[in-house]
Amino acid sequence: MLSPSxxxxxxxxxxxxxxxxxxxxxxxxxxxxxxxDQGSCRPDGLYGTPGVDVPYCSVYDTAGREKMGADHQRRxxxxxxxxxxxxxxxxxxxxxxxxxxxxTHLNYAFAHVDGANxxxxxxxxxxxxxxxxxxxxxxGAEMDPALPYQGHFNLLNKFKKRHPDVKTLISVGGWxxxxxxxxxxxxxxxxxxFYSMATNADGSVNRAGIDTFADSAVDFIRKYGFNGVDxxxxxxxxxxxxxxxxxxxxxxxxxxxxxxxxxxxxxxxREKLDRAGSADGRHYLLSVAAPSSGYLLRGMETFxxxxxxxxxxxxxxxxxxxxxxxxxxxxxxxxxxKDAELAAAGVYSTSQYGGIGYLNTDWAYHYFRGSMxxxxxxxxxxxxxxxxxxxxxxxxxxxxxxxxxxxxxxxGLTRCGDGAVGIDNLWHDLDTAGRExxxxxxxxxxxxxxxxxxxxxxxxxxxxxADTRLTGTYARKYxxxxxxxxxxxxxxKVFLSTExxxxxxxxxxxxxxxxxxxxxxxxxxxxYGWNAAKGQYEPGSTLTSAMYERFRSxxxxxxxxxxxxxxxxxxxxxxxxxxxxxxxxNYPISPKLKITNNTSTTLPGGTEFRFDYxxxxxxxxxxxxGWGTSVISSDHTGSNVGGLKGDHHRVSLKLPxxxxxxxxASTEVDFVYHLPVSTPSNWTVTFGGRTxxxxxxxxxxxxxxxxxxxxxxxxxxxxxxxxxxxxxxxxxxxxxGGTGQCTAPxxxxxxxxxxxxxxxxxxxxxxxxxWTKGEEPGTTGEWGVWQDLGxx
Numbered sequence: 130m131l132s133p134s135x136x137x138x139x140x141x142x143x144x145x146x147x148x149x150x151x152x153x154x155x156x157x158x159x160x161x162x163x164x165x166d167q168g169s170c171r172p173d174g175l176y177g178t179p180g181v182d183v184p185y186c187s188v189y190d191t192a193g194r195e196k197m198g199a200d201h202q203r204r205x206x207x208x209x210x211x212x213x214x215x216x217x218x219x220x221x222x223x224x225x226x227x228x229x230x231x232x233t234h235l236n237y238a239f240a241h242v243d244g245a246n247x248x249x250x251x252x253x254x255x256x257x258x259x260x261x262x263x264x265x266x267x268x269g270a271e272m273d274p275a276l277p278y279q280g281h282f283n284l285l286n287k288f289k290k291r292h293p294d295v296k297t298l299i300s301v302g303g304w305x306x307x308x309x310x311x312x313x314x315x316x317x318x319x320x321x322x323f324y325s326m327a328t329n330a331d332g333s334v335n336r337a338g339i340d341t342f343a344d345s346a347v348d349f350i351r352k353y354g355f356n357g358v359d360x361x362x363x364x365x366x367x368x369x370x371x372x373x374x375x376x377x378x379x380x381x382x383x384x385x386x387x388x389x390x391x392x393x394x395x396x397x398x399r400e401k402l403d404r405a406g407s408a409d410g411r412h413y414l415l416s417v418a419a420p421s422s423g424y425l426l427r428g429m430e431t432f433x434x435x436x437x438x439x440x441x442x443x444x445x446x447x448x449x450x451x452x453x454x455x456x457x458x459x460x461x462x463x464x465x466x467k468d469a470e471l472a473a474a475g476v477y478s479t480s481q482y483g484g485i486g487y488l489n490t491d492w493a494y495h496y497f498r499g500s501m502x503x504x505x506x507x508x509x510x511x512x513x514x515x516x517x518x519x520x521x522x523x524x525x526x527x528x529x530x531x532x533x534x535x536x537x538x539x540x541g542l543t544r545c546g547d548g549a550v551g552i553d554n555l556w557h558d559l560d561t562a563g564r565e566x567x568x569x570x571x572x573x574x575x576x577x578x579x580x581x582x583x584x585x586x587x588x589x590x591x592x593x594x595a596d597t598r599l600t601g602t603y604a605r606k607y608x609x610x611x612x613x614x615x616x617x618x619x620x621x622k623v624f625l626s627t628e629x630x631x632x633x634x635x636x637x638x639x640x641x642x643x644x645x646x647x648x649x650x651x652x653x654x655x656x657y658g659w660n661a662a663k664g665q666y667e668p669g670s671t672l673t674s675a676m677y678e679r680f681r682s683x684x685x686x687x688x689x690x691x692x693x694x695x696x697x698x699x700x701x702x703x704x705x706x707x708x709x710x711x712x713x714x715n716y717p718i719s720p721k722l723k724i725t726n727n728t729s730t731t732l733p734g735g736t737e738f739r740f741d742y743x744x745x746x747x748x749x750x751x752x753x754x755g756w757g758t759s760v761i762s763s764d765h766t767g768s769n770v771g772g773l774k775g776d777h778h779r780v781s782l783k784l785p786x787x788x789x790x791x792x793x794a795s796t797e798v799d800f801v802y803h804l805p806v807s808t809p810s811n812w813t814v815t816f817g818g819r820t821x822x823x824x825x826x827x828x829x830x831x832x833x834x835x836x837x838x839x840x841x842x843x844x845x846x847x848x849x850x851x852x853x854x855x856x857x858x859x860x861x862x863x864x865x866g867g868t869g870q871c872t873a874p875x876x877x878x879x880x881x882x883x884x885x886x887x888x889x890x891x892x893x894x895x896x897x898x899x900w901t902k903g904e905e906p907g908t909t910g911e912w913g914v915w916q917d918l919g920x921x
Contacts, residue, residue, distance in 0.1 A: 166191075173502050173690050173829045174810070176396075176436040178403035180904060180914055188412040188439075193688045193829060194504060195439075195646075197233045198294035203640060203680035204507050204647025205673060206234040206442060208300065211250075211258045211281055213654050218590050220668060222654035224284035225269030228670035229292045231677040233647070236300040236359045236416075237281065240349070241310035244318070246326045246338040247345035248301055248358075252313055260353075278353070286354045296356035298414060299349060307363045308376030317375065323362045324379040324387070327394045332386030334393045343397040347405045350413065357414025357439070358398060364420055365391035366428035367712035375561075384711055388430050399437040414439045418649075419497070421445040421509070423487030423745075423805055426496060428712025430720070431808040435501050436827060442649040443497065445490035446511035449626070451548030451568050454532035456523055457488070459515040459626035462612035462636055464489045466770040469528040477768075481717065481803040483747025484768035489611075490636070491772045492745050494645065498776050499743020500807035503644040503687035510636060510648055512655025512672065513556060514576050514616075516549035516569020516625035525606045525617040526624035537566045549623050552599065553579070555591055556655075569625050574657035576627050577666040579603040580616055585665045607631065610771055612639075633672045637679035644687030648676055690828065691741070691811040692764075692776060699822040699831040701727035701883065701900070702814055704738075706800070718805060722752075722798040724790070730836040732790040736816040741777035746804035748778040753799040758782040777811070824900075833883055833900065871921040878903050887918075894918035 170185035172193040177183045190196055197204065207227065215221025227235065237259070243249040250259040260278040264270040272279050273287040285297050305311070308322040326338040346358050364372045364380075365387040372380055380387065395415070402413040417434065419441050420426055435441060449457035455470035464486030466477060476482050486492065490508050497506050523529025533547040537560050548554070548567030555575045558566040571579075578585045580603050589595050601620030605627075607613070612635045616625040640648060650656075650673065658669020703725040709715055726732050742750065744765040752758040759782075764775020782798065790796055812823040817837065824833050871889030879902075882888065886897040888906065895906040895915045906915040 171829065172439070172505060173688060174436060174500075174505070174827045175439065176399060176827060178400040179901070180909060181400075181403045181407050183403045184406055184410055184412050187406075187410070188414070192685070194685055196294075200681040201233045201294065201677075202683040203645070203686060204233045204440070204649075205231060205676050205680065206236060206507060206647065206649040207232045207653040207673065208236045208238050208649070208651045209281070209285075210238045210652050210654065214258050214262060215264070216262075220587055220590065221264075221267075222668055223264060223267065223270055224281060224288055225267070226668065227288070227653060228673050228677075229288055229295060231670060231673045232295060232653075234356075235285065235295060235297045236649075237285065237297065237355075238300045238652070239303045239306055239361065240299050240301045241306040242301065242320070242322045242326050242342060243310060244320045246341040248299070248342060248349045249310075249345075251311075254313075256313075282353045289354070296414065297354070298357045298359040298416065299346075299353070299355045300359040300361055300418070301346075302361040302363060304363050304373055307361070307372060308379050319375065319379075321379055322376070323365070323394075324376060324383055327362075327365075328383045328386045328390035330382060332383055332389075334386065334390050336393065339390070339394050339397045342394070343401045346398060347401050347413075351405065351409070356411075357416065358402070359416045359418065359442070360395070360398070361418040362391060362394075363418075364425055364429075366420070366425050367430075367709070367715070368425060368428035369711075369713050371425055371428065384428075388428075388433075388709075391429075392433050395434040395437040416440050416442055418442050418444050418509075421490065421493035421496075422448065423492065423496075426805040427715060427718065429805070430709045431706050431806060432497070432500070433706075433808050435497065435505075435807065438505070440505045440507055440646055441497055441501065442507045443490070443493045443509050444651075445493045445509040446651070447515065448488040450515040451517060451531070451546035454530050454544070454546045456517050456520050456526055456529045456531050456546075456624050457626075458527075458608075458611055458613035458615065460509070460511050460613070460628065461489045461608075462632075462639060463491050463610060463772045464769050465608065465610045466768060467528055469523075469530070481747070481749065483749065483803075485745070485747055485804060486769060487745070487804060489769075491639075492769060494643070495743045495773045495776060496745040496805065497743075497807055499741065499745065500690075500810045502690045504646040504685075506645055507647045507649045508636065508640065508645060510628060510633065510650050510672075512573050512628065512650055512652060514569055514571045514573070514625045514627050516553055516571075516616075516623060517546055518549045518553070518567075518569075518621065518623050519547045520622045520624050525604075525615075525619075526622070527606070527608065527615065529624070531624070537564075549625065552584075552588070552593060552597065553621075553623050553625060555588075569623075571625065572655040572657075572668070573628060573672070574655065574666040574668055576616060576625060577629070577657050579625070580605050580627075581666070583665050585667070586663065587667075605629075612636065628672065630671065630675055633675050634679065637676045641679065641683045644684075646686050647680065690826075693811075695811060695828065695831075696813060696820050696822045697831050698819075698834045699824040699826070699828070700814060700836060701824050701833060702732075703727060703825055704740075704809075704812060704823065706808070717801050717803050719799065719801050722800050723795055724798070725795040726790045726792055728836055729792050731792065732784060732814075733816055734784055734786040734788050736784040736790070736814060737781060738783070739779060739781050739811075739813045739815075740809040741779055741811040742802075742806040742809045744773045744775055744778060746778075746802055746806045750778070750780060750800065750802040752782060753801060754797070755785050756782040756798050758798075758800070780809070834885075835883065873921075876906055878905070889921060892920055894921045 169191045170189040213222040240250045260280040262280045309319040329335045367384045406413045446460035517531035520526045520529045520531045531547040536545040549569030550567045556570045601618040603616040657666045705723045706720045708721040748760040748763040761781045762779040765773045873887040873889045876888040876890040881902045882897045890906040901914040
């Protein structure tokens, strides 16, 4: 199955700027002055750059929850696109049209990766929507003269001064600009984009390209006053022919290295944003738009980048559309056990799948919930339709068929769906020859007019005659199990999948009930409002307002990954799932689990490991290496009709009795499971009568120790020694007069030191607050890794 994203950037001029550091705009969050407190605000599971004092408390509270304003208990993230300028005659959607009091974050779409591997919005100029364009005479669109650029970026910062709780992120990529970008004349430059910037032709990581891009991203957000970066890379998957067909010549050749390149890119961005944030006194956000399709995620291994992200935005839409013949909802919340596409693929009848349908929002949420706290996940809602024509079978079109042998040029498909066209396809894309791409894509305000039998006065601006009449009746249908509305025109056999107040209210309730961080919307310009004077629906904020009202008094979101108490002492034992076959050969999914003992103690035979994985996959994981892997508890069993009932399966496996694992040694386990899972989490290891957490989980409230040793005094969590940020400095003696004799071992640059290690260096004693290697005591600063214990 192909599952394109909603990011269908039309060939329009995007705006530009070279990255220049140092300009921080008014209205930014205040920084907590005491760096010692910053670790207490770090979200559960979030990686922080070693040795960097990340000012988490500028964005998060001491429970690790994002601060968004008293009336925003959950995120409402809206994508604001740069191309609805009104300059082409179609209705404009500008910064003043945004419901600023209803949203928490705005993602500007799109910037791109240019030919030099830098983040860019194109060349400067008056036609540049991001930095040069103006809208004379449009109320609210007057430029802020205090800023050295114009366009959307000027207006975003002008309105942020009035709404300082709203954060803005620059979104990079999208469906059309993942593997290239649009030049000033609207033509697409096939530069390679993310694919070549992050991954070389031989599949190796392009570290030079990644560093260039990450440095430019920091410069860009500093210059234009953004609060962070949103990466819309579609898609770093090993599945063949995934993403935009125009990119297949790049992506297919690099499939073996795309996942590694993606992970290296996200780590570099996280670390450079952390360093910049430390210098600027504010925490910079990093997010991604992530696929929701089980097909695409199967080729993304265990989606190992989540630890670098403040949150993930799930593209839980485009689950059905005209890329194939199966007629279904664009963005259903739940599975109903009748999905025609899944039925044709044998998903419901093949026992290994456990009857779990994976083309719905609830499945996608639980995929990520297996490795992240609920509060670091946002589900996606589409403010646009998908649709078919010439539908046969099904119930009012639902789960029917719309087959055609005439596929859109450039789609790469030989068999596809019969997408709706004309008045049923107002927001259509164009193919490479400039022809309408059949897709049934409409803003929701146009769909509401179709439902009401109204031909809006805007149709002439999309090329339709003023005397256009509708054929047939667009009857609204709704399936409560799926939580999916649609319009069915029985005369035309047209099916348009929609969203409206009923479905959005149900999804908002789901967000609250599950403890989810919030919602993400593609795109704000599709929301609707009723114009009584004209008797028609127009762009508005009905759906966004409905979410805001539901969220404003909600309980705080779920900030912890584990639903049960875990040990507070953690060991340096690394676990990694790797050596995945390429996606199309990866069924059943069969990686190798590598376990590395980085402690100073040999792990004996019988050492037990436990971990959680998400209920989006059935509870039938096993190993083929004699470790006795078994699922010892499950929060959900059976099919997922109407939703998964819990979050995790708990797994146990044991080092064989005849095997030990010496310090520094590794061992591998052949693993098998049948639906994709994100990185297993909530690890424990038990031996010698004690149970420990694993440092690599980056859990709040843990302290790294050596087996059998009592932890040193600590006031808060200390995350992974090899990958995690510092927590608050541990309580320890203040520097004082020395004894004249240094009893601790002398520091050396080649030794690895765990948290609480003591060394002597240049006549002083020093204590390591977390794991370190090569960082000289006395050079890391007051809040760095080494604490001065005084002369000795």
